[in-house]
Amino acid sequence: MRIMLACCAGMSTSLVVAKMQEAAKKQGKQYKIWAVDQGQIEEELGNFDVLLLGPQVRHILRRVSKLVGDIAPIAIIESISYGRCDGEAVLKQAESLVGGE
């Protein structure tokens, strides 16, 4: 599974990405997880199976939803697990999005 996270400049989400990669590794899962700036989502279309937005850019959800269409599911990362860099919880959220398809 390819999980892409987006926020402003991709810096704070990269903290979460590191924790998610750790969690995935622990569970023996081969996921590709990375973070980008919100402006780069368009260029990455088709490269991800699920897109997670940092809660601080939740106002872009409507625009991004139009952009991504049905290519991949999108969600706002649950804010407490985002703030506490809870990689496992965010990973679970990503999995449930794809599983629900």
Added chain:
Amino acid sequence: MSKLSERFEDVLLVVAEKVEDNKYLSSVKNAFTIFMPFIIIGSFATLFNALLCSPTTGLAKWIPALEKIKPAFTAINFSTMSFMTIPIIFLIAMQLAKHNKAPEYITGVVAVAAYISVIPEVVTVVIDKTSGTAVGIPGVALGAQGLFIGMILAILVTQLFSKLTKIDAIKIKMPASVPAGITTSFNSLIPIMITLIITAIAGNLFLNFTGMYVNDFIYKVVQAPLEVIFQSPIGIIAVVLISQLFWLLGIHGGLVISPIRNPLIAVAIAANVAAVSSGGVATQAVTYGFWLNFVVAGGAGITLSLIFAIFIFSKREDYKMIAKLSFLPGLCGISEPLVFGLPLVLNPTFAIPFVLNSGIATAIALFATKIGFMACNTVDTPFGVPVLIGPFIGHGLPGVVVQIIIFAVCTVTWAPFVLISNKQAKKEVVKEV
């Protein structure tokens, strides 16, 4: 109270979404995001000039040959910062064309051509006290002073050109056997011609009726007043507080206000560099470096100081845990772990300092500039440079001192609210018992 805060949240979220959905604002925002590295590099070229090529402050003191390459760094600065209007026009037109589903690159070139067609193609020169004109484009039209007319024109031209490319009647019909590439290139011919004729004639009429080139007019009437407002204490503190209100909802305030902030901070750093390189004094305080190193030092709302306040005063284990987790990101100006982990989002206990602290920090830094303690910067730093190092690169040692003062003052302003949160925790424990 909860209803009121809900309504406040709804209104701000709608505003943020509107800004995000507005294709003009988001094209401007994206263009500046793409161009930001060039502005930083342009400002670093002036730093290299000072550190390497200057015979008084640089390495050239000992290695005189280094002075010879000064024109190279000056050229880098010109090609990025003093020329920014042209690439910005191209980028805005491309971004907007993407929205309009019009051909991107052609639109970018059309917008640049349209702009060049309305600005002066002669410069006034003075030789031996006699003034005359010579062929050339004045620097004011290429550099930051042309930004706002450039932005406006890029949007107008792109809208016109996108509409024209969608009219079938003006497309040149080709037999089906003609390769698609050739058809597209012919199809853009008439729209380009119409667009350029309209812009050039409009520019010409404007010049004839007002006696002023449109770029000079927009600079005087729109851009210069905006610059003054943005650089004034009331103006910039208002911008900062609005940005913080968005953060209080957990929305990236800097991102929301960037369509208006980014052109103005680009103008400011360019003006500073131009002033210093012509032997003057930089006067524009609010730049990108100023924003990163003082307004949002240690995270928007000066959240690094909240971490200090928690370390010193908090009796809550959950707060201490989050503060520890947030410390390293906080050093690089990343506040999200605290904002969402503590959380600060819609947290009435911390709302007052969270919104006001960046305003206080701005006031402190402006005051230090005003009394001449700290000079306006000519070197911008990118986001993510750690605290103390960032202001040192941008504003030198005085900048570091000002940042430390900001952290100290804001630790004090956070402190009473941390103490309140201690009491709240006690009450909660009592309730649970």
